[in-house]
Amino acid sequence: MNQDWFEMKDIRRKSFARSVWIPLRAVLHNEKQGRYGYDGYKEDFFGTGSVAIPVDKIDAAKKLGWMDIGISHEHSGWIEDGVYIPAEVYKDYGEEFEGIHLVLEQRTHDDSPNIWHLNQDLIITLGLVREGDSWVCPKDGYIEVARLKALGNNDPALIEIKSQYLKDYLCARGLALYMTHYYNRDIICDDASHISWNEGRSQESNEQDRWEGIVSEIHEGGHPFGEKMAVFHVSRTDVDESDDVPDISGIPTDENTHGESWEKGFEGRKLYRISGELWRNEIIMPGVISPKVRGDEVEPTVFFIVDAEGNKSCGRDLVDSGKWLWFKPELVMALYHRRGGHLSFYTAQTGKVSGSYGYGVHFGVNELGLINVYAKDVGLLPEWQQQIWSGYNVAPEGGVSAELLASQVRAEPADTQAPEEFLSKGIEEVNKLSQEKLGIKVFQEHEAIPELMKKTHRFRAIDEASFFALAKDLARLTADSLDAQAMQSIVPPPKGQKWGSLKSLENILASKYDRKLVRKMTAPLVGVYELRHADAHLPSRKIEDAFSLIEIDRDLPFVHQGFQMLHYVVSSLYGVVEGLRRWE
Structure with missing residues (x-):
């Protein structure tokens, strides 16, 4: 390795105060290879310890170094002058201040690795939940806030936290983070001529750093x-080893001991150990404000189009605006398919959507397929959610959803229903009745069904390709999930004929009802099944034939076409329900 690597200029230029992630504790070998004492050995080590201290005690804390709060320290409660000191508390030996450990190392008292804990107050106050080796924040969209890195043997090596959250927490508590680091870069080689340090040594220091580089000659093996x-060898001479209960009491003296000594030289070829060591103390100051913990107000960064001229208002100003906003329908996918997202419907064209638990917003769909929302509802969302909404905001067009106005202005919600709310219920009802009437379940159950159900809604259809993708998922839920074998146990096909799942459903219903009526009722299921092949270059004539089986207005926006496709599929399912309900 060249000399710059040992002198660590890359590290000495870096400040964790400007980093996105800040280590709270580290015992990390960035690289370790070879065997110590032998040619080819290489180690690159980073260690850090930290303690949160009152901001007004920074000067007093500057005396602390690697031996005071470094990685040699474990944490536990203890008694001092009859007073119990909690494990999280750091007491200055000079009694000038007390600090708080944000990471506590627990000794396990067996051969398992020690355990590192994030401070419970930090976890609870920031609203974090541990998932594996990460701590996420559900109220902020499950963003990763802290993380633990462990070695292959599960020894903890690094625990770090996002700067934004740490500085917010420190600000609320009036604390700063005092850190002490130790870096070591070390190799063993057979030639050190590339190192130009005078007499094999070099040192540099300032208020923050102390660096030292050393070249030392060693025998192979490390001596x-x-x-x-x-x-020196010393033994006792006054113990009778034949006694049943030997006694070795008494102070060793010249009379009851025998000693000898000798010198031992080291052997092995000559090698060189080159090392660079850096001790650094660093202070992470708290944030200027604390919006997450203390609820400090921040300057708005998100703006929304509020009128036809393109004028914009920030979220805070929307609260009292009395306006509605317009959004692309893709917004629903961006919110609903996030972890913690939710979508439900109140009427055919209104519902509630959210990108996180507890933040549902009442929406409507207008005649152009755009999403309308009362502006105040968006203005009350957290800033990070407003950022998602603003990405889909558009200028007013097509008016406000008629059904949304009916609810929010006239307080007379529309008496309509959304097919999405009845797709799963329809399939369940078919199975319930077919089990009761026929002794079989028409639809097979599968572990992938719940996830397919979640994705099957009109907002999947924003263009032709996604419309056909919605048709494919509807076909998976209907035609592909029908149990043809079970249905053929009731109405078997003639010898030599093979029926598919939809044909089996048609024939079992036609055994009781008029076939023309049955075909009309199941036509949407057949049409959707045919449309599933449209993205595989199905000839246009066959696409038209498929569309003819479903009464879809192809001049409408794709969101409304998706609504119609869902409507007719659900209507078909409930036609089957009605047929089974009347089954004698």
Whole structure:
């Protein structure tokens, strides 16, 4: 390795105060290879310890170094002058201040690795939940806030936290983070001529850093080159080892001991150990404000189009605006398919959507397929959610959803229903009745069904390709999930004929009802099944034939076409329900 690597100029230029992630504790070997004492050995180590201290005690804390709060310290409660000191508390030996450990290392008292804990107050106050080796924040969209890195043997090596959250927490508590780091870069080689340090040593120091570089000669194996060691051997002579209960009490003296000593030299070829060590103290100051913990108000960064001229208002100003906003329908996918997202419907064209638990917003769909929302509802959302909404905001067009106005202005919600709310219910009802009437379940159950159900809604259809993708998922839920074998146990096909799932459904219903009526009722299921092949270059004539089986107005926006496709599929399912309900 060249000399710059040992002098660590890359590290010395870096400040964790400007980093996105800040380590709270580290015992991390960035690289370790070879065997110590032998040619080819290489180690790159980083360690850090930290303690949160009152901001007004920073000067007093500057005396702390690696031996005071570094990685050699474990944490536990203890008694001092009859007073119990909690494990999280750091007491200055000079009694000038007390600090708080944000990471506590727990000794396990067996051969398992020690355990590192994030401070419970930090976890609870920031609203974090641990998932594996990460701590996420559900109220902020499950963003990763802290994380633990462990070695292959599960020894904890690094725990770090996002700067934004740490500085917010420190601000609320009036604390700063005092950190002490130790870096070591070390190799063993057979030639050190590329190192130009005077007499094999170099040192640099300032208020923050102390760096030292050393080149030392060693024998292969690690012992100092040309050095010797003295060996002393002392034994007791006054113990009768034949006694059943030997006694070795008494102070060793010249009369009851025998001693000898000798020198031992080291052997092995000459090698060189080159090392660079850096001790650094660093202070992370708290944030200027604390919006997450203390609820400080921040300057708005998100704006929305509020009129036809393109004028914009920030979220805070929307609260008292008395206006509605317009959004692309893709917004629903962006919110609903996030972890914690939710979508439900009140009427055919209104519902509630959210990108996180507890933040549902009442929406409507207008005649152009755009999403309308009362502006105040968006203005009350957290800033990070407003950022998602603003990405889909558009200028007013097509008016406000008629059904949304009916609810929010006239307080007379529309007496309509959304097919999405009845797709799963329809399939369940078919199975319930077919089990009761026929002794079989018409639809097979599968572990993938719940996820397919979640994705099957009109807002999947924003263009032709996604419309056909919605048709494919509807076909998976209907035609592909029908149990043809079970249905054929009731009405078997003639010898030599093979029926598919939809044909089996048609024939079992036609055994009781008029076939023309049955075909008309199941036509949407057949049409959707045919449309599933449209993205595989199905000839246009066959696409038209498929559309003819479903009464879809192809001049409408795709969101409304998706609504119609869902409507007719659900209507078909409830036609089957009605047929089974009347089954004698």
